[in-house]
Amino acid sequence: MGNNVLTWILVICMVSSASGEGCSLVLKPSRVVVGFGESVSVSCEATRPVHVLGWESVIGASYTHENRSVQWKVDSLIDWIEEPICYGVFFTAPRQCEEKLNLVLFKTPDRVSIRHMNHSGPMVEGKEYELLCEVQNIAPVQYLTLRWYRGQTEVYTHSFVDSPSSSPAQVSSTLVITPTKSENEAEYKCVAELELGPEGPQPPPSVTSEPLIASVHFPPTILSPETEVLNLTMGNEITLNCTATGNPAPVYTWQSLHPMQEKMMDEAVVTSSSLLPGTYTCTASNLLDQKSKQFIVKAKTKGI
Numbered sequence: 106m107g108n109n110v111l112t113w114i115l116v117i118c119m120v121s122s123a124s125g126e127g128c129s130l131v132l133k134p135s136r137v138v139v140g141f142g143e144s145v146s147v148s149c150e151a152t153r154p155v156h157v158l159g160w161e162s163v164i165g166a167s168y169t170h171e172n173r174s175v176q177w178k179v180d181s182l183i184d185w186i187e188e189p190i191c192y193g194v195f196f197t198a199p200r201q202c203e204e205k206l207n208l209v210l211f212k213t214p215d216r217v218s219i220r221h222m223n224h225s226g227p228m229v230e231g232k233e234y235e236l237l238c239e240v241q242n243i244a245p246v247q248y249l250t251l252r253w254y255r256g257q258t259e260v261y262t263h264s265f266v267d268s269p270s271s272s273p274a275q276v277s278s279t280l281v282i283t284p285t286k287s288e289n290e291a292e293y294k295c296v297a298e299l300e301l302g303p304e305g306p307q308p309p310p311s312v313t314s315e316p317l318i319a320s321v322h323f324p325p326t327i328l329s330p331e332t333e334v335l336n337l338t339m340g341n342e343i344t345l346n347c348t349a350t351g352n353p354a355p356v357y358t359w360q361s362l363h364p365m366q367e368k369m370m371d372e373a374v375v376t377s378s379s380l381l382p383g384t385y386t387c388t389a390s391n392l393l394d395q396k397s398k399q400f401i402v403k404a405k406t407k408g409i
Contacts (some may be wrong), residue, residue, distance in 0.1 A: 111362035122289040128202035136207040138305040149191035162189035185272040214243040238295035286323035292316040324394030325351035347387035355389035
């Protein structure tokens with residue numbers, strides 16, 4: 106019975122293994138960030154005499170006998186492999202150790218694009234819209250941050266830390282906006298940024314979409330909408346200013362009991378020396394709405 110117990114103890118010692126802090130293996134560097142197609146080289150070193158030291162990997166597997174250092178090396182890493190493992194078989198317990206390399210293979214996206222969702226053409230002020238940013242063929246997704254910009258101002262950030270994926274994937278993000286007239290012709294864009302940590306490229310690699318130019322339609326607003334009273338001195342010029350902002354550009358019409366020259370009927374500003382006393386109504390209109398303004402012209406005798 107004593108021999109059997111001794112045999113079992115020897116078997117347990119031979120197959121026992123360790124990893125992490127209890128292991129006598131050191132990876133240099135312990136974390137590697139490498140771009141798609143780039144070369145990579147990592148050294149695995151044993152801190153005590155070793156019988157066999159090697160790398161277990163789909164690519165670049167290697168081993169050595171009684172040598173305290175072995176390299177894992179790939180000239181051009183283009184395969185999305187599991188993280189390589191360095192193993193060592195020692196003469197003393199623990200007989201076998203393993204250390205997994207923290208390997209991050211990254212790829213910048215083929216394309217980043219931005220577009221409207223379920224909409225085409227100009228937007229209307231005050232209505233809600235969704236913009237969609239699509240990122241094609243990027244890895245690893247969990248290191249991706251999408252930053253939305255309106256002009257130079259960052260308006261939204263979308264991270265993907267809860268979407269682990271080592272191989273290239275397509276992801277997207279949406280931005281809900283309610284445009285105002287001040288945002289007409291504003292540029293929206295999204296930036297895909299890979300934040301890979303201190304071992305990665307600095308600054309982090311990023312790809313920016315082509316800008317989406319916001320075309321916002323809004324109703325006319327007359328710059329000075331209050332009713333104006335003007336004194337007319339016969340023979341002198343008088344100006345009626347009905348200028349309005351709007352998108353599409355407003356169209357102007359005038360109404361009065363007195364006939365007006367035909368060329369004045371579609372102008373924002375009317376300047377004339379032949380207007381008669383009375384009330385003149387200007388209307389600025391576009392596809393969305395119309396606004397009116399009145400001008401009351403009173404006669405004034407010269408010299409008074």
